[in-house]
Amino acid sequence: MRIWAVALNTFKETIRNRILLNILFFAIGLILLSLVVGEWSMYQQVKVIKDFGLSAMSIFGLLIAVFIGIRLMVQELEQKTIYLIISKPIRRWEFVLGKYLGLSITLALNVLLMSLALWGASYLMEGYIDWSLTPAIILLYVEILLVVAFSMLFSSFMMPTVSAIATLMIFIVGHLSDFLMEFIALYPDKGYHWLLNAIYHVAPNLEKLNLKIAVVEDLPYDSSVLTFGLLYGFSYILILLIITAIVFERKDLK
Amino acid sequence: MADSVIQTVSLSKVYKGELEHKPVTALVDLNLEVQRGEVYAFLGPNGAGKSTTIKLLTRLIFPSTGTITIQGKDIRDRYALDRIGFMPEQPNLYGYLSGREFLDYVGAIFRMSRSVRKERAIELLQLVGLEKGGERAIRGYSRGMTQRLALAQALMNDPDLLILDEPMSNLDPIGRKDVRDIILNLKEEGKTIFFSSHILSDAEMIADRIGILNEGRLVQVGTMSKLVDKQIVSTEVTFEIAPEKLSSIIQKDLTPVQQENRVMVRLSDESQLSELLESVNQSGGKIISVIPQRKSLEEYFIAQLGRN
Ligand SMILES: Nc1ncnc2c1ncn2[C@@H]1O[C@H](COP(=O)(O)OP(=O)(O)OP(=O)(O)O)[C@@H](O)[C@H]1O
Ligand SMILES: [Mg+2]
Numbered sequence: 001m002r003i004w005a006v007a008l009n010t011f012k013e014t015i016r017n018r019i020l021l022n023i024l025f026f027a028i029g030l031i032l033l034s035l036v037v038g039e040w041s042m043y044q045q046v047k048v049i050k051d052f053g054l055s056a057m058s059i060f061g062l063l064i065a066v067f068i069g070i071r072l073m074v075q076e077l078e079q080k081t082i083y084l085i086i087s088k089p090i091r092r093w094e095f096v097l098g099k100y101l102g103l104s105i106t107l108a109l110n111v112l113l114m115s116l117a118l119w120g121a122s123y124l125m126e127g128y129i130d131w132s133l134t135p136a137i138i139l140l141y142v143e144i145l146l147v148v149a150f151s152m153l154f155s156s157f158m159m160p161t162v163s164a165i166a167t168l169m170i171f172i173v174g175h176l177s178d179f180l181m182e183f184i185a186l187y188p189d190k191g192y193h194w195l196l197n198a199i200y201h202v203a204p205n206l207e208k209l210n211l212k213i214a215v216v217e218d219l220p221y222d223s224s225v226l227t228f229g230l231l232y233g234f235s236y237i238l239i240l241l242i243i244t245a246i247v248f249e250r251k252d253l254k
Numbered sequence: 255m256a257d258s259v260i261q262t263v264s265l266s267k268v269y270k271g272e273l274e275h276k277p278v279t280a281l282v283d284l285n286l287e288v289q290r291g292e293v294y295a296f297l298g299p300n301g302a303g304k305s306t307t308i309k310l311l312t313r314l315i316f317p318s319t320g321t322i323t324i325q326g327k328d329i330r331d332r333y334a335l336d337r338i339g340f341m342p343e344q345p346n347l348y349g350y351l352s353g354r355e356f357l358d359y360v361g362a363i364f365r366m367s368r369s370v371r372k373e374r375a376i377e378l379l380q381l382v383g384l385e386k387g388g389e390r391a392i393r394g395y396s397r398g399m400t401q402r403l404a405l406a407q408a409l410m411n412d413p414d415l416l417i418l419d420e421p422m423s424n425l426d427p428i429g430r431k432d433v434r435d436i437i438l439n440l441k442e443e444g445k446t447i448f449f450s451s452h453i454l455s456d457a458e459m460i461a462d463r464i465g466i467l468n469e470g471r472l473v474q475v476g477t478m479s480k481l482v483d484k485q486i487v488s489t490e491v492t493f494e495i496a497p498e499k500l501s502s503i504i505q506k507d508l509t510p511v512q513q514e515n516r517v518m519v520r521l522s523d524e525s526q527l528s529e530l531l532e533s534v535n536q537s538g539g540k541i542i543s544v545i546p547q548r549k550s551l552e553e554y555f556i557a558q559l560g561r562n
Pocket of ligand 2: 304305306343419
């Protein structure tokens with residue numbers, strides 16, 4: 001219940017945040033704009049819209065993670081609003097988890113609204129709602145949750161700007177993970193491989209959460225991809241939350 | 255001691271230096287003991303370590319050495335802070351919430367039921383004089399209003415012990431009086447209040463006991479009455495007497511100030527008083543006035559700090 005209280009408050013905080021609203025309106029606007037872009041591309045209009053829409057959701061998810069996820073912790077710490085909560089009989093990990101849950105709810109709402117825009121756009125083009133996008137959207141949500149978990153971890157011990165850059169790096173490296181492996185395999189025995197290897201193993205492989213191409217191109221994919229993605233994403237998130245909680249547990253809130 | 259509500263043993267805090275900063279020793283070997291039901295004023299100049307102590311007591315930061323016991327429980331016990339109310343210095347509250355929403359949130363953290371929270375919030379907003387601001391977003395509050403709301407949230411769980419960091423700063427004279435009255439009422443209800451301040455008159459009016467902290471060390475602890483007694487530094491006696499008789503009366507180290515037949519002496523030792531009064535009478539003189547000279551707590555405080 002304490003966790004829930006924190007989550008609810010965090011939810012209020014995030015939905016009353018103008019930045020979030022702006023990002024959301026912009027994203028939905030862009031998805032709807034893709035209808036126009038689709039017109040130009042003559043054929044394969046529908047694919048363009050879906051591809052564009054899902055990419056926009058991924059990018060805006062990242063933006064939300066960076067702007068909201070980091071602010072969430074930084075504000076508590078810098079403005080010291082956290083003093084009034086942590087000094088009460090609540091455990092620090094409960095606070096961390098509550099914050100994360102609250103943000104997850106806001107993000108779910110965001111993804112849902114963006115999805116509605118996308119489904120709406122595809123309905124206008126095809127005359128029916130393309131439910132086959134759903135697995136891709138679910139994994140996209142998991143990706144956003146994962147990136148947000150990183151931003152929360154970073155901002156619990158780093159400066160806001162550094163946290164933002166680090167989160168961005170995770171996102172980029174996360175999408176280049178397969179490429180990184182290929183690179184290592186292709187050019188063995190380079191002195192800096194230990195570093196690439198370390199990055200490869202620490203950064204999540206966000207491509208494992210990417211079903212975009214499959215659903216857009218209507219390619220066959222194994223349903224285990226979804227199951228695996230969920231499992232992979234949530235285990236990663238769990239580990240990140242545990243680390244954040246540990247960092248927090250020992251932190252002097254001075 | 256069984257009835258101590260706050261007890262610290264050899265409590266020290268060193269802030270680790272970050273980047274180019276050197277470590278700062280903020281608190282040294284503090285042995286603090288606050289009794290149930292008392293109002294304890296924790297005084298000291300800026301940077302003395304008051305807030306550091308309070309953050310240690312509320313588990314916001316961790317001791318470098320030493321132990322803390324709150325209401326018989328080790329501070330590391332999760333429930334040690336169950337029955338306390340805390341107000342930090344210069345509190346910042348969530349700007350996007352209204353005053354009433356914030357109290358509700360705090361109540362939820364204490365696992366109070368929805369209806370109890372609601373009732374308590376209304377009651378407390380009234381107590382701190384925020385009936386009108388309760389529905390407004392905290393973002394638009396003045397410093398003083400924020401301070402009042404912070405005090406209200408500290409009372410949400412009807413705590414037995416209140417830990418208040420500079421509760422009266424940021425308030426206008428009426429606000430200060432309101433807070434003093436609230437503290438005195440809470441004391442009546444049997445609650446223990448530990449508050450910090452660098453404003454002595456605040457302490458003078460409401461504290462039972464004061465502790466003076468300087469440069470991280472507790473330099474003086476005393477009951478208010480004891481400190482006030484110590485404040486009488488001299489007694490000024492004025493009397494009229496025939497000038498030729500003066501020498502028989504004035505002995506030893508006294509240095510009289512004489513104006514025709516009116517004489518004023520300052521006694522640093524009270525025991526000399528009765529002797530003097532008697533001899534003035536016997537020599538046919540007339541006592542005009544006997545005035546104890548008090549040092550203000552302010553002066554006392556400065557003297558204490560100077561000595562260390
Ligand atoms: N986060 C911190 N990092 C390093 N040093 C600190 C930190 N916080 C406080 N200090 C130092 O610890 C000492 C005590 O500070 P503290 O805030 O406890 O004083 P205070 O008695 O509350 O003063 P004030 O009346 O100004 O509120 C000061 O020398 C201060 O510079
Ligand atoms: Mg202070």
